[in-house]
Each structure stands twice: as C-alpha cells, then as structure tokens.
Amino acid sequence: MNYSEMKxxxxxxxxxxxxxxxxxxxxxxxxxQANLVILPKDLAYEFLLFTQRNPKSxxxxxxxxxxxxxLKYIAEDADIARDIPKYRVYEDGILTGEYTSIExxxxxxxxxxxxxxxxxxxxxxLEAGVPVRHIEESCNVPMFVTNIECEPAGIFxxxxxxxxxxxxxxxxxxxxxxTGSMPRVHGAPIHIGxxxxxxxSNINKPDFGDCVxxxxxxxxxxxxxxxxxxxxxxNVKPKIVITHSPGHMLITDTKNIDLKF
Numbered sequence: 001m002n003y004s005e006m007k008x009x010x011x012x013x014x015x016x017x018x019x020x021x022x023x024x025x026x027x028x029x030x031x032x033q034a035n036l037v038i039l040p041k042d043l044a045y046e047f048l049l050f051t052q053r054n055p056k057s058x059x060x061x062x063x064x065x066x067x068x069x070x071l072k073y074i075a076e077d078a079d080i081a082r083d084i085p086k087y088r089v090y091e092d093g094i095l096t097g098e099y100t101s102i103e104x105x106x107x108x109x110x111x112x113x114x115x116x117x118x119x120x121x122x123x124x125x126l127e128a129g130v131p132v133r134h135i136e137e138s139c140n141v142p143m144f145v146t147n148i149e150c151e152p153a154g155i156f157x158x159x160x161x162x163x164x165x166x167x168x169x170x171x172x173x174x175x176x177x178x179t180g181s182m183p184r185v186h187g188a189p190i191h192i193g194x195x196x197x198x199x200x201s202n203i204n205k206p207d208f209g210d211c212v213x214x215x216x217x218x219x220x221x222x223x224x225x226x227x228x229x230x231x232x233x234x235n236v237k238p239k240i241v242i243t244h245s246p247g248h249m250l251i252t253d254t255k256n257i258d259l260k261f
Contacts, residue, residue, distance in 0.1 A: 003027040008075065008251045012083045021085045021100055023140045023247035029123045032185060032256050033249035034061050034074065034114040035226030036084060037233075038102075038242040041066050044111040046154030050232070051113065053151040057160050057228035059116035059184045061254070067108040074252040080112050081105075086245035088230070093237030098245055105242065115226040116185035117249050118163050120256050121178065128178050130171050133212040140247035141165070142206035143227050147199025148190070150232065158232035161207070162190060162198065162222040166214040175221060184259040191222040198222065208246040 003011055003020070008028045014020045024033055039047055044066075051058035062074045069080045081103045089097045089105065099105075118141070122132045134141045141163045148160040167175050172192060180188035195203050203220060204211050208227055214220060233241045244250070 004029045008253050009077065011251050012075070012078060015085050016079060016082045018100055024085060024249045024251055025119050025122065025141060025247060026135045028251045030255055030257070032061070032074070032120040032252045032254040032259055033117040034252055035117050035229070036080070036087075036242070036244040036250060037113045037115065037229045038080070038110050039113070039238070040107070040240065041109040041111055043155070043238055046156055047113065047229075050150070050153035050156040051115070053153050054160075054228070055183070056186060056190060056224040057150065058226065059186060060113060061116050061184065061252070062114045064112035066111055068112075069106065071114070074114060074254045075250065076253055078250065084244050084248055084250050086248040088243050088245050090230075090233050090241045090243070092239060093234050102242055110242075114250060114252075115229070116259070117226050118186050118223050119249060120185040120259065121182045124178050124182065124256060125175060128174055130167065130175050130178065133166050134210065137210075137212055139212065140209035142210060142212055143208035143225050143246055144195070144200045144222075145207045145231050150228065155236050155238070156232050158228075158235035159199075160190070161225040161228040161231050163209075163225040164195075164203070164206070164220050164222050166212065166218040167221045168218050172219060172221065179223065181260050182256070185256070186224045186226070189221045189223050193219055195220055195222070
C-alpha cells in the first residue's frame with residue numbers, strides 16, 4: 001500500500017486499528033510529523049522551559065491540555081493514546097515497555113508535548129532532488145547520542161541526539177538551504193562531516209534506528225533530533241515518561257509548507 005499518497009487522518013485510523021505498527025518515514029507526503037513526550041503535570045513546566053532553551057532539538061508544535069488525549073491545532077480527531085504506531089514507557093529512566101496503545105496507562109495529570117520531526121523536511125529534500133537514504137533502503141533513520149550538552153532547565157539536562165543522512169558532496173549546500181528554511185522541524189544541520197567531532201565513535205552503530213550505507217562521494221550530515229528528550233529522560237530518571245518509539249511519529253494535519261519561514 002502506498003502510504004505516501006494517503007491523508008493523515010486515513011493513516012492515523014490505520015495506526016489506531018493496529019494495521020500500521022512500523023516507522024512513519026515517507027508517509028503522507030507533504031504533511032508534518034511529530035515526536036511525542038508525555039509527562040505528569042508536576043514536571044511539565046520544567047520540560048516546557050527545557051524545550052524553549054533547546055529549540056533546535058525540541059521545536060514545539062503543540063502542547064495538550066492537562067489530561068487531554070486530544071489536540072486543538074495540529075491534528076483533528078487525533079487520539080494521543082492510540083495514534084502513534086509504537087510508544088515507549090520509561091520508569092525511573094528505565095525502558096519498561098513498548099506498546100501500540102497506551103490507553104491502559106493514561107492518567108488525568110498527563111501533559112503531552114508534540115515536537116517537530118526531521119521526517120517533515122525529508123519530502124522537501126526529495127522534491128529538491130536530494131536523496132534520503134533510509135527511505136531508499138526502507139528502514140529507520142540512524143540516530144546518535146552526541147557529546148553536545150543541552151541547555152539545562154530544572155531537572156532536565158543531557159546530551160543532544162542527532163539524526164544522520166548521507167548527502168552527495170555536491171548537494172550538501174542545497175540540503176542546508178532546504179532544511180534551514182524549516183526551523184520548526186529542526187532546521188539546518190548542526191554538523192557536517194567527521195562524526196568523531198560530535199562524539200560519535202562508530203557511524204555504523206547508531207544508538208537508535210538503523211545503519212544506512214554511505215556511498216563514495218557522500219558525506220554524513222547531522223541534524224538535531226526529537227529523540228533528544230529520550231536521552232534526557234534516561235539521564236534524569238523521572239518516575240514516568242511516555243514517548244514515541246524512535247521513528248514512529250504522529251502524522252499531523254499540518255502541511256510542511258506551513259512550517260517554513
């Protein structure tokens with residue numbers, strides 16, 4: 001089935017029914033995708049402050065009302081507890097489970113944060129003729145924990161996570177220009193070239209996602225990634241945090257073009 005041509009509401013329905021449980025990269029071409037972080041209300045302010053201080057990693061698209069499973073702006077008729085293909089639950093910083101629904105875990109004090117995702121600029125890269133390797137290879141984007149410290153806020157602190165895409169040398173400038181016009185979905189790359197400079201020891205062993213081939217004449221290009229909050233969560237160890245599983249996003253009704261300058 002060609003999910004790239006489907007409407008976001010149609011794909012969300014399939015996800016809610018358990019018919020889609022894999023990564024969402026390449027689905028609903030032209031529409032923004034979002035990372036998820038769910039926290040109890042007593043931690044929500046400090047996390048909101050963290051996102052404000054780290055906009056490259058955590059560009060906020062929407063924050064839910066306390067206890068609400070609905071959204072007001074980026075997706076109509078969305079169910080926060082069921083419309084992501086796979087969720088991760090962390091308790092005291094430890095991953096305790098992955099679920100296709102978190103209805104059974106929902107609490108009245110939960111606040112949901114939806115953060116811009118680099119999948120949103122991939123259709124813009126493709127339209128500009130820039131290849132996106134993990135889409136070509138039908139796998140998840142490789143993601144790495146770096147040595148770059150996030151700006152702390154309250155209890156939240158930790159290292160930035162980046163996503164990597166191999167880019168032909170003659171298209172690096174184009175990729176910077178295309179993504180730089182979309183700051184609400186991470187914007188321009190934070191590093192180009194030698195991965196060791198940002199603390200990545202093995203480009204073939206990502207911390208999240210899948211390894212992809214880097215061909216001759218290509219350079220690894222790194223973008224700030226919305227999985228950063230998961231790295232921070234594992235560092236901070238709050239009682240409970242629920243996130244999307246890396247690569248498994250909420251597909252919104254917001255068009256990528258509306259997230260440009």
